[in-house]
Amino acid sequence: MAAKLTAEEQLNLLVEFGKQVSTEFRLDELLDIIGNHITKNLNVGQCTIFLKDVEYGELWSKIAQGKGLDHTEIRIPLNSKNIIAYVAASGTSVNITNAYEDPRFSIELDMVTDFKTVNMLAVPLKNNTGKVLGVFQVANKKDGTVFDNKDEGLLMLLSTLASSAIEIARLYQDLNISQLETIYRLAITAEYRDQRDTKEHLRNISIISYLLALSLGLAKERCNLIKNASPLHDIGKVALADNILLKPAKLTDQEYEIMKAHTIYGGRILEGAHSKVLKMAHKIALSHHEKWNGKGYPKGLAGEEIPLEARIVSVADVFDALCMQRIYKAAWTPEKAYEYMLEESGESFDPRIIEAFKKIFPSVKKIYSGDDKSV
Ligand code: C2E
Ligand code: FE
Known part of the structure; x- marks a missing residue:
């Protein structure tokens, strides 16, 4: 459990996390690594990573570890009242201790994913210039306790460490897509x-x-x-x-x-x-x-x-x-x-x-x- 980690254990965890994320350039695989790491080290029932899709004005999630939500794609409009959209817009974390009794929590996601959120923590994923790239959300600590400041601090730290790897992987993916598109269109030209x-x-x-x-x-x-x-x-x-x-x-x-x-x-x-x-x-x-x-x-x-x-x-x-x-x-x-x-x-x-x-x-x-x- 993250709250009970010693300072040394926490440092080891961060080093290991940094090592893993800095060597993976494929976005899907990278999000998998991050999601797995967070699920395990924060000992949570679910971890969802939302990334901003500026072109469509949405937040989307490719990764969601835990019950009922493996690799389901979810999309949330950036301007909606959803708590995730709020975290992305405000750049501040939200910690909800009793989800179904909190008016800020919307149950739509749970309905789609067949998961019952009891408590949740959502932190903004910011790059080193402070720009929000997305949101990390975790739900339901497996030891039954609620999320505390230590969890929040650790999740913020992990999100900071992950942000540049995510940005690089997105650039890499865009480059790859544009290379493949160019090749394909070149082939069409030849056959036309x-x-x-x-x-x-x-x-x-x-x-x-x-x-x-x-x-x-x-x-x-x-x-x-x-x-x-x-x-x-x-x-x-x-x-x-x-x-x-x-x-x-x-x-x-x-x-x-x-x-x-x-x-x-x-x-x-x-x-x-x-x-x-x-x-x-x-x-x-x-x-x-x-x-x-x-x-x-x-x-x-x-x-x-x-x-x-x-x-x-x-x-x-x-x-x-x-x-x-x-x-x-x-x-x-x-x-x-x-x-x-x-x-x-x-x-x-x-x-x-x-x-x-x-x-x-x-x-x-x-x-x-x-x-x-x-x-
Ligand atoms: P291939 O026979 O070596 O032909 C290569 C390319 O030459 C063909 O690509 C086509 O663009 C052109 N070509 C071949 N024969 C003629 C022809 O009589 N008239 C014209 N205008 N062009 C011709 P394509 O069409 O993509 O075909 C690829 C390969 O598919 C051919 O290589 C051949 O191995 C096979 N193939 C295509 N049509 C037939 C067919 O009717 N019978 C058989 N047995 N093989 C065929
Ligand atoms: Fe040919």
Whole structure:
């Protein structure tokens, strides 16, 4: 219990807390760490971290430890009468000893979260310039006592320690989102010329590649990279002339040779990239038309010489190309395309990836019937 901690124990706790929060840059994970730490060290039934969303004028909570409230997202308007909004607006703490008899307490949150608040403490989360970033709220001390000044002091200290880590993680998240958005829009630009359903095509490839990567048991981070890098597979098509890219008929041998160069162009566009996602996109753009049997292009690589990510995207790309109408071909049914993919196992495609494709096919089919709500 926090109130009974010795000065040395408290110092150790703060050092440990500082160490943990300063090494985590992912916002969700960081909020998890903070929430877990507070729940444990203040020995409370529930801890909720609210962050300000200035754009929408709201406070939102991603994290809520304790009974009935694991990872529920809650949103509260900043200008409401809610006690949390009050703490955010005033920058002062509120300590309520008997929640249901206190007129400042609103029971809406308890109703949403199926939690009965008995007593609660809410402190503002301020950065080092004093700007309020959000609110830390804890409820129901497990030893049955009410929150006292020591609890308040400790929670304030933890919130001060956490604030810069939270600010950095939010910046990091914004940067990451804007990087992924830019990549995605770049991919749309490249595909825009030859496909009417550009977004659908890119989304399908991204989802199928991601599901294949997951099914193959790759690490979550690598799966996410594949999901985000795969839309750039045909970026090299920006360098192709209209008379080839938009030809509404079969390409001549000579035209097909020129078309094949989209892999080389893609490789050149992405060469020397530093970010993980663009490095992976480079491999994919260059090698997504290589075939397992060595008869693909541009290099004629075979088997495991072909980067795994490119082998995965190749399966997703061909399946989707078959199912879609193109300027030069009609759409196949997913079932017919599926049969083709199985026939090409060990020829165009890595057999291990086709085995994974078989497993995910029920989910893939839903994408094409338009009733996937999941991914
Ligand atoms: P894409 O349309 O995105 O097709 C990607 C890959 O899907 C193709 O790579 C091929 O492996 C497979 N694919 C697509 N449609 C069919 C089909 O009807 N039958 C079979 N068996 N496989 C199919 P590929 O062949 O190396 O082509 C790369 C890109 O070259 C295509 O991307 C498309 O943009 C272009 N392309 C290929 N053939 C033609 C064509 O006859 N006319 C035109 N205008 N473009 C073509
Ligand atoms: Fe391609």
